[in-house]
Amino acid sequence: MEPTSNSHQDKIDRFNEGIRERNPAEYEFHQAVQEFTESVMPFSLEHPKYADSHILERMTEPDRIIIFRVCWENDEGQVCCNRAWRVQFSNAIGPYKGGLRFHPNVSQSILKFLGFEQSFKNALTGLPMGGAKGGSNFDPKGKSDREVMRFCQALMVELSRHIGEDTDIPAGDIGVGAREMGYLFGQYKHLQNRFNGSLTGKGITFGGSLVRTEATGYGVVYFSQHMLARQVDSLKGKTALVSGAGNVALYCAEKLISEGVKVLTLSDSSGFIHDPDGIDVNKLNWIKHLKLMRRGRVSEYAEQYPNAHFYPDQRPWAIAADLAFPCATQNEIDEASANQLIENGIMLVAEGANMPSTPTAIRIFRDAKILFGPSKAANAGGVSVSGLEQSQNAVRLAWTRDEVDLRLQQIMKHIHSQCEQYGLDQNQHIDYSRGANIAGFVKVADAMLAYGIT
Numbered sequence: 001m002e003p004t005s006n007s008h009q010d011k012i013d014r015f016n017e018g019i020r021e022r023n024p025a026e027y028e029f030h031q032a033v034q035e036f037t038e039s040v041m042p043f044s045l046e047h048p049k050y051a052d053s054h055i056l057e058r059m060t061e062p063d064r065i066i067i068f069r070v071c072w073e074n075d076e077g078q079v080c081c082n083r084a085w086r087v088q089f090s091n092a093i094g095p096y097k098g099g100l101r102f103h104p105n106v107s108q109s110i111l112k113f114l115g116f117e118q119s120f121k122n123a124l125t126g127l128p129m130g131g132a133k134g135g136s137n138f139d140p141k142g143k144s145d146r147e148v149m150r151f152c153q154a155l156m157v158e159l160s161r162h163i164g165e166d167t168d169i170p171a172g173d174i175g176v177g178a179r180e181m182g183y184l185f186g187q188y189k190h191l192q193n194r195f196n197g198s199l200t201g202k203g204i205t206f207g208g209s210l211v212r213t214e215a216t217g218y219g220v221v222y223f224s225q226h227m228l229a230r231q232v233d234s235l236k237g238k239t240a241l242v243s244g245a246g247n248v249a250l251y252c253a254e255k256l257i258s259e260g261v262k263v264l265t266l267s268d269s270s271g272f273i274h275d276p277d278g279i280d281v282n283k284l285n286w287i288k289h290l291k292l293m294r295r296g297r298v299s300e301y302a303e304q305y306p307n308a309h310f311y312p313d314q315r316p317w318a319i320a321a322d323l324a325f326p327c328a329t330q331n332e333i334d335e336a337s338a339n340q341l342i343e344n345g346i347m348l349v350a351e352g353a354n355m356p357s358t359p360t361a362i363r364i365f366r367d368a369k370i371l372f373g374p375s376k377a378a379n380a381g382g383v384s385v386s387g388l389e390q391s392q393n394a395v396r397l398a399w400t401r402d403e404v405d406l407r408l409q410q411i412m413k414h415i416h417s418q419c420e421q422y423g424l425d426q427n428q429h430i431d432y433s434r435g436a437n438i439a440g441f442v443k444v445a446d447a448m449l450a451y452g453i454t
Contacts, residue, residue, distance in 0.1 A: 008042045015041065019060060026109035028330065028355070032116050033060055035359055039437035044445075053453075055445045062089040062115060065108065066162055070136060072154040074147050084155055086134035086162055086170075089115035092447040094128035095166055097383060099173030099201075101135035102180065110330075111135060114173075114354055118383070120440025121376040124415045127387035132168055134159070140175050141295075152183035160188050165197045165393070171386045172201040174246070174329075178213075182206075197393030200386040209389035211404040212382075217251030218405070219381015219412050220325060220352045220373070221259065226416035227348060227371045230430070236260035239321040243267045244328035245291045245298050248352045248379070252325050253284055265316035266298055267328060272316040273301045275308040320344040327352030338364040351375035362433060369429060377415050377436040384411045 016034050023029055037056065044050040066086040074080055085108060088096045098118040101111070111133045119131025136155060140148050163170060172181050181201045189195055195207075202208035211218070221235070228234055240261050242253050245268045253263045262278040266287060275283070283305060290296040302310040317324065317337035324346050326332050330353065333341070338361035341349065349365055350373035351357060357365070357372075365372040388407055392398055399407075415436075422442075423435020448454075 008045060011045065012037055012041050015056065023109075023112070026112060028107075028109045028113040029116065031331075031359060032113040032355060035355075035362065035433070036116070036120070036437050036441075039431075039434040040441045043438050043441070049449060050445055053449060055448060058448065059090070059119075059441075059444065060116070062087050062112065063091065064088050065112075067108070068158045070138070070151065070155045070158070072147075072150045074150075075144055080151075082136050082138040082151070084134070084136035084138075084159070085111050086159060086168070087111045087115040087132060088162075088168060089131045089133070090119040090444060091130035092119075092444050092451070093123055094130045095164075096132035096168035097122055097129035097171070097386065098132040098134070099171045100176045100180075100184075101133070101173040102138045102140050102175030103135070104137055104139045106135045106137045113330075117354060117376050119444060120437065121380045122383055122387075123440040123443040124377060124418055124436060125380055125384045125387060125411050126414050127384065127411075129169075129383065129387050132170070133173075134170060135173065135176075138175075140180065145179065148180060149183045152180055153187040156184050156187035156191065160191045163188075163198055165390070169197065169386075169390060170199055171383070176201075177247075178203055197390045200389040202389070207389070207393050209385055209392055209404055210399070210401040211408060212385045212389060213247055214251040214254070215385035215408060216248045216352060216379050216382035217253070217327070218255045219384065219408060220248075220252055220327070220350050220378045221255040222381070222409050222412040223373050223378045223416060224323070224325075224348060224350045224371075225259070226413060227350070227373060227430075227432070230420075231371070234259075235323075238262070238323055239264055240323040240325060241265045241316045241319055241321045242325045242327055242352075243272065243316055243332060243356075244326075244353065245287065246327070247292075248382075249325075249327035250284065250288055250291065252327055252352050253279060254281075256323075256325075257281055257284065261323070264319055264321055266301075267316055268298045270297045270299055271310055271312040271314050273298050273308050273310050274316065274319055275301070275305060277305075277307050317341050318344075322347050324349045325352050326356035328356065329353055330355040331358050333357040333361045335360040335364065337361065342368050342370065347371060349373070350378045352379050354379065366431060366433070372432055374433045374436050376440065377419055377432060380415055381408055381412060384408055 115133035122129040348371040418439035419435030422438040423431045
């Protein structure tokens with residue numbers, strides 16, 4: 001990354017101080033904006049059309065935030081109440097698009113950070129999608145199917161007023177899988193008396209797209225292939241650390257294995273497993289059944305495969321490997337973890353989760369010239385196939401698995417080329433964070449300028 005002048009840094013600092021003052025205690029949102037402005041503000045100041053129109057100030061305010069309560073009845077007949085949000089951040093380049101997250105730690109700050117990132121991630125795909133995010137502090141874990149159904153139906157009564165195929169198209173996210181999307185879409189269809197593409201991530205039998213489940217995990221691997229290819233290198237024969245055990249992690253591991261990579265780790269909130277023999281296809285299928293069907297813990301893997309070891313309450317970043325794929329949650333790689341990865345010879349980090357590396361960790365990777373794929377570029381495969389699902393719904397067609405996968409590969413290649421265009425320095429090194437941020441900014445900013453003051 002090219003050095004930032006003192007005058008630029010002063011303006012960046014003042015801008016971010018204003019963000020903190022206007023959005024108190026929204027720490028995840030502060031972090032996302034700071035990471036973005038450190039790349040984009042110097043570029044904006046060098047292009048008066050953006051600076052004079054205060055585009056950055058306008059970009060960091062969502063179009064609207066919808067907050068509402070969701071009241072539902074549990075299996076014991078007790079009335080329960082949760083809070084839900086939809087953060088519609090920007091529709092400058094298309095209808096709002098972004099997932100719904102159900103988790104006890106969901107907050108306005110987390111959803112604003114995710115919606116903000118989503119705006120630029122979606123811009124990078126080349127598809128006409130704006131940015132949004134939503135969710136609730138409802139915890140689906142431990143709930144019966146009927147309880148989840150009643151909650152989803154109650155939530156959709158309010159959410160349905162604010163979404164539509166030309167307005168806002170939610171998808172799934174953490175805690176919102178096939179079961180939840182089925183209940184949500186069923187209620188939406190019932191309320192609207194219309195069958196359309198107003199939600200994505202639907203089941204294949206009712207308008208979903210092939211490869212959607214695998215898309216984020218596959219996409220991060222495709223992006224990594226392009227990063228390595230530019231170094232005249234490939235994935236084959238390398239070792240990898242993968243965190244998480246949800247769809248992103250599992251399908252990232254699946255694609256890595258198919259490309260000849262030895263996957264050493266997976267994790268969940270209880271800790272991580274390290275298999276020095278490698279997690280092969282059969283072992284991965286066992287984990288898929290454990291996590292997706294039985295909803296078990298990764299610690300059971302070490303009981304099934306005695307050569308593996310389970311490390312409770314730890315993350316996998318101290319294990320030596322060539323590649324790292326954080327696919328669990330935000331801020332899972334901190335300063336100590338980043339230094340440990342570099343000491344162990346890591347050559348590439350590609351983010352499958354949203355903002356899994358702290359700002360300090362990102363700076364450490366940049367300074368060490370590690371190939372670093374930021375989440376808004378590397379994990380855009382999921383929303384890309386969501387966009388392709390919208391297209392299939394609009395024309396009442398279903399593309400084959402190979403057709404969707406080929407389009408996904410083309411989109412990830414396009415994202416990489418944009419990062420190269422805006423992130424290449426005088427030493428021919430690509431700062432992928434800077435490239436992704438500026439490329440996304442330019443697309444959204446140019447649309448905002450075209451609309452005038454809105």
